[in-house]
Amino acid sequence: xxxxxxxxxxxxxxITVLATPDSGRIxxxxxxxxxxxxxxxxVIAEHRADIPMNPASVMKLVTxxxxxxxxxxxxxxxxxxxxxxxxNQGILDGxxxxxxxxxxxxxxxxxxxxxxxxRQKGIHTINGYLVLDRSAWSSNGSAEQFxxxxxxxxxxxxxxxxxxxxxxxxxxxKNSSGKMDVSTNPPFANIDVKKNIQxxxxxxNRFNRMIKVYWDGxxxxxxxxIPATCSGQRTYVNVLTSQQFAAESFIGQWKFAGGKGNIQIxxxxxxxxxxxxxxxxxxxxxxxxxxxxxxxxxxxxxTLFLTLGANKEGDTIQNARNTVFESFKRTGVPxxxxxxxxxxxxxxxxxxSTRTLGTMLYxxxxxxxxxxxxxxxxxxAGVDGTLRRRLKDxxxxxxxxxxxxxxxxLAGYKLPDNEDEHPxxxxxxxxxxxxxxxxxxxxxxxxxxxxxxxxxxxxxxSQL
Numbered sequence: 001x002x003x004x005x006x007x008x009x010x011x012x013x014x015i016t017v018l019a020t021p022d023s024g025r026i027x028x029x030x031x032x033x034x035x036x037x038x039x040x041x042x043v044i045a046e047h048r049a050d051i052p053m054n055p056a057s058v059m060k061l062v063t064x065x066x067x068x069x070x071x072x073x074x075x076x077x078x079x080x081x082x083x084x085x086x087x088n089q090g091i092l093d094g095x096x097x098x099x100x101x102x103x104x105x106x107x108x109x110x111x112x113x114x115x116x117x118x119r120q121k122g123i124h125t126i127n128g129y130l131v132l133d134r135s136a137w138s139s140n141g142s143a144e145q146f147x148x149x150x151x152x153x154x155x156x157x158x159x160x161x162x163x164x165x166x167x168x169x170x171x172x173x174k175n176s177s178g179k180m181d182v183s184t185n186p187p188f189a190n191i192d193v194k195k196n197i198q199x200x201x202x203x204x205n206r207f208n209r210m211i212k213v214y215w216d217g218x219x220x221x222x223x224x225x226i227p228a229t230c231s232g233q234r235t236y237v238n239v240l241t242s243q244q245f246a247a248e249s250f251i252g253q254w255k256f257a258g259g260k261g262n263i264q265i266x267x268x269x270x271x272x273x274x275x276x277x278x279x280x281x282x283x284x285x286x287x288x289x290x291x292x293x294x295x296x297x298x299x300x301x302x303t304l305f306l307t308l309g310a311n312k313e314g315d316t317i318q319n320a321r322n323t324v325f326e327s328f329k330r331t332g333v334p335x336x337x338x339x340x341x342x343x344x345x346x347x348x349x350x351x352x353s354t355r356t357l358g359t360m361l362y363x364x365x366x367x368x369x370x371x372x373x374x375x376x377x378x379x380x381a382g383v384d385g386t387l388r389r390r391l392k393d394x395x396x397x398x399x400x401x402x403x404x405x406x407x408x409x410l411a412g413y414k415l416p417d418n419e420d421e422h423p424x425x426x427x428x429x430x431x432x433x434x435x436x437x438x439x440x441x442x443x444x445x446x447x448x449x450x451x452x453x454x455x456x457x458x459x460x461x462s463q464l
Contacts, residue, residue, distance in 0.1 A: 021045060024441030031047060032428070032431075033445070034355050055357070057404075062360065063308075070323055077104075077307070078101060079100075079103050095129045096128065098132050104282075104288070114280050137306055138316040141302055156298075161242055168238070171185065189255035190251050192218065195222045197225075199227075199228060210230065214239065285304075285373075296403075328356075334359060345404070365413070397414050407435055409428065
């Protein structure tokens with residue numbers, strides 16, 4: 001540091017050196033941060049910046065950066081339904097193949113739209129198997145040590161045939177006899193839905209607690225006592241596997257719209273000389289990572305990570321890791337501290353240093369092809385996403401949050417408030433058993449870093 005200061009004096013070049021920022025109650029050995037002036041490239045504050053830390057969901061930025069750099073901001077997941085069987089008088093007398101790409105944004109409406117493409121080709125009957133082609137990934141990856149959270153929405157694993165987060169929506173309505181009933185979306189044709197619904201008086205208070213839904217392996221049971229005032233209320237359940245949900249959605253939506261045929265389900269590979277009957281494109285990656293990072297969506301992040309290793313020989317997870325490392329090395333981001341499990345931060349073993357994060361943020365800012373898409377994906381303090389209730393007093397702050405047991409993290413940008421200010425890349429990670437108690441200290445550290453930098457810039461400006 002002394003050499004840098006003497007050199008700057010000798011060259012008559014102003015240098016920014018911050019006083020020790022206020023880290024409050026956070027123990028120094030449980031904290032790491034790195035701050036860089038993006039305009040000058042000057043590292044203006046750092047503390048344990050080379051120590052590998054668990055970043056929690058800030059790891060999504062690593063996956064975002066590598067995906068944007070490798071796949072491009074206009075990348076889309078491409079879902080196809082294909083067949084080799086001929087179509088005779090509206091009958092597809094053979095199998096239809098669903099090539100799974102893992103599109104995390106695919107919804108029931110997209111199934112309906114693809115089935116409309118089948119009808120436009122004159123198909124009204126399918127006599128064969130719906131074959132799920134799962135050859136794109138060798139595995140779905142892991143999120144070890146989260147067994148106690150199994151079944152919760154944030155732990156839903158990715159799948160090559162992911163559809164609507166495999167969520168069954170249950171909606172209450174009055175039937176023709178004036179009694180309360182429920183419907184499911186998707187509608188089911190192969191699955192036996194057994195309902196035991198009683199109509200009661202009173203107010204509709206927490207509809208989701210008024211019904212019980214369970215899957216016994218053969219039938220879907222929906223039981224409940226529902227007031228008439230609950231008509232139109234909805235809730236959701238998650239009880240089927242991803243493959244089962246996708247296949248049953250296909251069959252249910254096909255039959256609900258009047259389609260015919262004896263459709264069974266199995267897995268297999270798409271045969272050669274097949275023709276595409278229907279297809280669907282996801283939104284572009286620039287939109288998907290915005291949805292992912294604003295609300296910290298683990299399913300999208302894990303799918304995106306797997307996509308980086310998809311359709312290649314060998315292990316998909318290792319291929320994805322290699323793709324991230326190659327992207328970082330290609331763009332000059334250090335990788336010494338980087339340990340990847342699933343690319344989402346839903347991990348006890350993933351690690352990265354704040355220097356690596358800060359350098360990545362710096363590189364992303366200047367990327368002409370995807371830099372703006374990367375910046376736009378981050379939550380804005382006091383405005384939206386996971387930062388909507390935090391740091392409202394710091395304007396133009398856009399940062400990804402990270403939260404796990406024993407982990408709190410922030411990484412992103414303090415953008416200029418005026419033409420005299422410089423943009424900053426900021427990365428902060430706390431790894432501590434008391435991390436939840438230090439959240440306010442972390443936010444104050446951000447304020448301290450920004451305030452100290454602005455004051456130092458004003459001092460430099462007044463001296464010029």
